[in-house]
Amino acid sequence: MFIPKNENYLNPNFAYLCTMLSKKTKYGLKALTYLAQKKDRNPVPIGEIAQQNNISQKFLESILLTLRRTGVLASKKGKGGGYYLLKEPANIQMTDVIRVLEGPIAMVPCVSLNFYEKCDDCPDEVACSVHKLMLQVRDSALEIYRSNTLADLI
Amino acid sequence: MFIPKNENYLNPNFAYLCTMLSKKTKYGLKALTYLAQKKDRNPVPIGEIAQQNNISQKFLESILLTLRRTGVLASKKGKGGGYYLLKEPANIQMTDVIRVLEGPIAMVPCVSLNFYEKCDDCPDEVACSVHKLMLQVRDSALEIYRSNTLADLI
DNA sequence: GTAATCCCTACTAATTATATAGGGTAATAA
DNA sequence: TTATTACCCTATATAATTAGTAGGGATTAC
Numbered sequence: 464m465f466i467p468k469n470e471n472y473l474n475p476n477f478a479y480l481c482t483m484l485s486k487k488t489k490y491g492l493k494a495l496t497y498l499a500q501k502k503d504r505n506p507v508p509i510g511e512i513a514q515q516n517n518i519s520q521k522f523l524e525s526i527l528l529t530l531r532r533t534g535v536l537a538s539k540k541g542k543g544g545g546y547y548l549l550k551e552p553a554n555i556q557m558t559d560v561i562r563v564l565e566g567p568i569a570m571v572p573c574v575s576l577n578f579y580e581k582c583d584d585c586p587d588e589v590a591c592s593v594h595k596l597m598l599q600v601r602d603s604a605l606e607i608y609r610s611n612t613l614a615d616l617i
Numbered sequence: 618m619f620i621p622k623n624e625n626y627l628n629p630n631f632a633y634l635c636t637m638l639s640k641k642t643k644y645g646l647k648a649l650t651y652l653a654q655k656k657d658r659n660p661v662p663i664g665e666i667a668q669q670n671n672i673s674q675k676f677l678e679s680i681l682l683t684l685r686r687t688g689v690l691a692s693k694k695g696k697g698g699g700y701y702l703l704k705e706p707a708n709i710q711m712t713d714v715i716r717v718l719e720g721p722i723a724m725v726p727c728v729s730l731n732f733y734e735k736c737d738d739c740p741d742e743v744a745c746s747v748h749k750l751m752l753q754v755r756d757s758a759l760e761i762y763r764s765n766t767l768a769d770l771i
Numbered sequence: 772g773t774a775a776t777c778c779c780t781a782c783t784a785a786t787t788a789t790a791t792a793g794g795g796t797a798a799t800a801a
Numbered sequence: 802t803t804a805t806t807a808c809c810c811t812a813t814a815t816a817a818t819t820a821g822t823a824g825g826g827a828t829t830a831c
Contacts, residue, residue, distance in 0.1 A: 485819070485820090486819075486820065486821090487820080519820080519821060519822085521822060521823080522820065522821055522822090525821090540827075540828045540829055541827095541828050542828095542830040542831070543831090544828085544829070
């Protein structure tokens, strides 16, 4: 099922269709938390993570793969295999997790640290109200993501 | 052209496709700023606003209509008509504008003030790491939107 | 060898955002 | 009265997305 990002505020049927955080990020974060909560760092099979967190196993597979490729997780194949954390939870910042799963933290390219791009419709960035506002929003979000590690969320 | 919300971080073609702020909100904010910058409060025709800000006139039409229905703008028909601000820029909070154009400020329904909804996959909200993180993100964003009025962005 | 497990590619469905085009009605100023 | 402008509706289109599903290949423990 696709969950739309946005919906008309005045629509009488409007409840909360707008889930701006993707399931990908949500599930990824839940999986990481699950691994962090284990007392040991033995490999945990995807099936267990998926089942315990109500996540489609196949979907979770691709998410964990992404996290492995970016160095947050490691995996072991074969019987007794699974995924395990590469770093201590206290050393895993949310900036890394969010950037990998959700994408840039900035809501517009012109205020992005890692993926800056000029708006082609905007002649003067400094005078732009959108730029001015979204810069503040980015900074405050960044502050939150930076100050939270996986250990803080358990 | 459709600008996608998200894109794989590892994709070598990845530049900045992720514009989480919709054009609707962006254009709406720009239009409001344009009106606020005028010295008088005379009606300004859509055509002028669209042209001066590089916005498709038809698209802007629907955006301004939304803002009128929610009481941010008023309009006058006929010759010499157009849109004008109903309140002083200093009295127009960004929370109102963002909620109307973009939707809920929270990134997940379970941390939304105005559109709360329980996650059906999550047995314990208090123990949920996603909830914990996104609550902080919502609070910080809300703080920014509340403390910025249209007057602050000029 | 067999079972468990990760790895990878391809595919799908429903839906979205961002418009464009066109037409008709209503109100207003000159 | 005429020109201008907002208001409001329908229909269409494109490219891309999210949230998966399906199936098979590779690796490892026992």
